[in-house]
Amino acid sequence: MSIADRLASFGVTIFSEMTALALEHDAINLGQGFPNWAGAEFVKDAAARSLVEGGSDQYPPSQGVPALRQAIADRYGPLLGRQVDPVGEVTITCGCTEALAASFLGLIDPGDEVILIEPFYDAYPVFVSMTGAVPRYVTLRPPGFGIDLEELRSTFSPNTRAIVVNNPHNPTGRVFTDEELAVIASLCVEYDVIAITDEVYEEMVYDGDHRRLATYEGMWERTLTLSSIGKTFSLTGWKVGWGIAPPALTAGLRAAHQFLTFTTPTPVQHGAVVAMGATAGFYEDLRSGYQKKRDLLADGLDAVGFQVHRPQGTYFMMAGFDGFGFDDDRAFCRHMVETTRVVAIPPSVFYHRPDDGGSLVRFAFCKDEEILTEALDRLSGLK
Ligand code: PMP
Ligand code: GLN
Secondary structure (H helix, E strand, O other): OOOOHHHHOOOOOHHHHHHHHHHHOOOEEOOOOOOOOOOOHHHHHHHHHHHHHOOOOOOOOOOOOHHHHHHHHHHHHHHHOOOOOOOOOEEEEEHHHHHHHHHHHHHOOOOOEEEEEEOOOOHHHHHHHHHOOEEEEEEOOOOOOOOOHHHHHHHOOOOEEEEEEEOOOOOOOOOOOHHHHHHHHHHHHHHOOEEEEEOOOOOOEOOOOOOOHHHOOOOHHHEEEEEEOOOOOOOOOOOEEEEEOOHHHHHHHHHHHHHHOOOOOHHHHHHHHHHOOOOHHHHHHHHHHHHHHHHHHHHHHHHHOOEEEOOOEOOEEEEEOOOOOOOOHHHHHHHHHHHHOEEOEOHHHHOOOHHHHOOEEEEEOOOOHHHHHHHHHHHHHHO
8 A cells, every 4th residue: 555656756745844843843934835924804804704694605616606707807807918708718726736736637648748947836746747747847046046048948849738837936036037938938839838827926026027928929828827815815725726728728727627626615715706806005015015024034144144045026035055064955954943943945855856956945934024033033043
């Protein structure tokens, strides 16, 4: 009795592992990315009303509560520069995670090649493996973590079926440039490739602009724009996500979604309807609040002696730890929790050659400023 081959090599996720370590050491958890504050009140109120007033106890349609699909179509139409059809082009999923899984399982066949940009979100290679696809990698390197466009070009082949583009990018905090996205787009068109974009950090951009791959020439027809309310509304536990894609790609996503989860819980979908109506001020406050936290943590880590890669987006920050006497990220993270009671993520797990990430550590800054300040105070004991 053992785990199936397609999953056996992946073990327990680094997020579960490091959060367990944080609890064990009563440490400040700057590892797994989740806010320490309550989620957006106006969204919670709407879900609570739907729960109490009734009408949300049974299955909604598999594609999602119609009002939510309409609200998503209304919000994203202008962002994608086109009218989005809530009936044929929007699907509600169990977080962005399920939207990703359904895109893979519904649109990619065994043996197809899938390009992953690494460091990758840890679930991507698992979806590649579950699908029976073949991963190809493009590596982002510090400083800057830009895409090497020659390397990208050489990774596309006639066997390429899809590329996964997480923008803004976890864990580097990179926001891809117009040039990078334009090259990805032109290669997708040239090789007839699907783009699966993971935009869960779309509202956390501090430097530069968030550009959507689906808006590039020839890309609407071949792009799935995936996201969720988890990060933007500080509701990571709700697992309301979605995929926006033209009917042909939506058909693939839905073919898998209807059997993976069928749907996501009804009351939280009703909460998400109201989330989609958030004001411009809400998004501005979110961005400026996170920007302050980014600067606090980046300046603080710099002062402690880390080599900080200041992120342009997301709520993650990569830093080098040269000078602390460790040459392995896992050993360093373990030392850090044991001596300072601060947890971070060893990013070597986000590379297919773990050594490529072995000299970095990832911190999350989705925490109150007092917590970040206390963490920095503790980390000053590292020297
Ligand atoms: N993609 C990325 C890049 C993430 O960081 C996360 C965060 N957990 C997810 C997807 C998953 O999103 P969700 O919680 O909506 O499933
Ligand atoms: N996305 C979060 C992170 O990167 C964690 C998500 C999870 O725990 N699965 O830290």
